Amino acid sequence: REKRHTLHTDNNDPQGRQQQQQSGRERTLRRTASNFSKMPVITRALSEIKEKYNVHEVLGSGSFGIVRRCTNRKTGEELAVKTIAKSKINDVETLKREISILQEVHHPHIIRLVDVYEDFESIHLVTELCTGGELYDRLLEKSESEEGHFEENDVAVMIRDVLDAIAYCHSINVVHRDLKPENFLLANEDEDAPIKIIDFGLSRHADPTFGVMESRVGTPYYVAPEVLQRHYTSKCDIWSIGVIVYILLCGFAPFAGDNDYETMYQIENYELEFPSPEWDDISHEAKDFVKSLLRKDPTHRPTAKEAMANPWIARFVKEEAEPLKEDEEVVAMPPLPSRKASVGDMPLPLQSKPRPSVGPLVPPPKPLTRISSTTIRLDGDKTTAFRKFLQNIKIKKAMGNLTRGLSSLEVKALGSIFQRVDRDGDGRIALQDIDKAVEMDPKFSGSMKEKLKELRDKLPMRRW
Structure with a gap:
């Protein structure tokens, strides 16, 4: 029989009472964790997934x-x-909601959920297999190619399917x-691989009458301005698609600050731009579509349906998206146990007040340390990597603009500077390091140094 140890304290001793209460909470947490795996x-x-797969x-x-292949x-x-x-x-409720929505949706461009298993230690979600990787990774590959971005026709076909879903x-x-x-996700490794939408962890059913949502959710770079203002509808998805189209066409985001808060400030306050030279060869129809x-x-x-009929989409997509076949087998799973809505179902807001639509950016007093599925997803691994990717793009733009006005001797001198400044040999240096290196190099005239400094100051690392 389990022995229960009681912490004997003087009832008049506040510290003793606090220790007793803490000990009781710890016992409750241990029991909860133990029962969690048994039910x-x-x-x-x-159930056991290996019985079927x-x-x-x-x-x-x-x-x-962890994602594994299974048969x-x-x-x-x-x-x-x-x-x-x-x-x-x-x-748990967020995961239940995601599974419930995946069980509900059936579309050729949405990941298909086949089975759900649960054992003592884990939840297993069986889905269709996509071997082409994430669109994010394909985007990074394109950025390193000669053209540096996707072709218009490829983007139009891809986005048409996304809009359809x-x-x-x-x-x-x-x-x-x-x-x-x-x-x-891309279904396979082909250039024209079908696209599949995944991760419905932040999804929800909108009110069919008013459709107004208030929780600040999403990811910097892609979140709509009205989401930051806590009053939005399904049109927030349209904004996100617009950002994706912009990135696919030119290789960088329309609104990108030095950190997540600056990015969100730009989303609310800055006007959309199509900078040269990246957008010079992109059609007016594509720009109008993004606008x-x-x-x-x-x-x-x-x-989404109206956007599918846009002239730019119609220019490249001549046929309708593949409909869901009537005889296609959809594995029916029993619905998840329902329960009455409670306060726990309500999304958690950001731990900061909404910013005004005008005025200077005032960062919150403390950075967010607790990130849940119902907040703006700040500083995730992919978000941080994407920020670095955008900064590299800015440096490439600066160097491209600079070298067009230099003689061959000056370009050679600049190359030697790069080698000296890039001490670790990783091919990347900070803009401030370039300033110092040019200032110390006698091969650059005073006017050229001023020209470089002027160009450096115009870079959109901080645009206010």
Whole structure:
């Protein structure tokens, strides 16, 4: 029989009472953690995934789980299984909502959820297998290519399929709220591989009558201005698609500050620009399409269905997107256990007051340290990597503009400076390092140094 140890203290001793209360809380947490693994939290009953599937090699991993290839024992169908440790689930209701929405949606350009399993330690989500990787990774590959971005026709076809999927979601009152290149998978490694929308962790059903949402959710660079102002509808997805189109066409984001808060300030306050030379060879129809999706007033943005009929899309897409076949088998899964809504279902807001639409940027007194699935996703691994990618793009633009006005002797001198400044040999140096190196090099005349300093100051690292 379990022995229960009681901490004997003087009732008049505040410190003793505090120790007793803390000890009681610790015992409760230990019991909760023990019971958590013994009872189903997502499905109706615990089950073993290996009874139906053979689980194979790891395809990828992240902070929330591991993705492996698996095959159906009976049919031999190859699928993917994402395994999430129960100990890492911070918000069960958010995961339930994501699974419920994935069970509800059936579209050729949305990842198909096949099965859900739960054992003592983990949740297993079986989905269709996509071998082409993330659109984010394909974007980085394109940035290193000679052209540096996707061709217009490729973007138009891809975005037409995305719009088709989002139009379907909006027709059943589902709003994704976190569309970005990381949340698109490519079905295979082909250049024209079909695209699949994933990660419905921030999605929700919009009110069919008013459709107004107030929680600040999403990812910097892609979040709509009205989301930051806590009053938005499904049109927030249209803005995110506009940002994605912009990035795919030129290789960098329309609004990008030195940090997440500066980026969000720019989204609310800055006008959309198409800088030269990156946008010089991009058609006016493409620019007009991007402008229509990135209108600050969401009521002036097209719906997903209207955007599909845009002349720029029609110019490259001559046929309708593949519809869901009537005889296509959709694996029916029992609905998740329902429960009455509670305060716990309400999204958590950012721990800072909404910024005014005008005025100077005032950062919050402390950086966010607790990031949940219902807040703006700040400083994630991909977000940090994308910020570095954008900064490299700015340096490349500066050097391209600079070298066009230099003689061959000056270009050679600049190359030697790079080699001396880049002490670790990684091919990357800070702009401030360039300033110091040029200042110390006698090969540059005073006027050239001034020209370089002027160009340096015009770089949009800080635009106010």
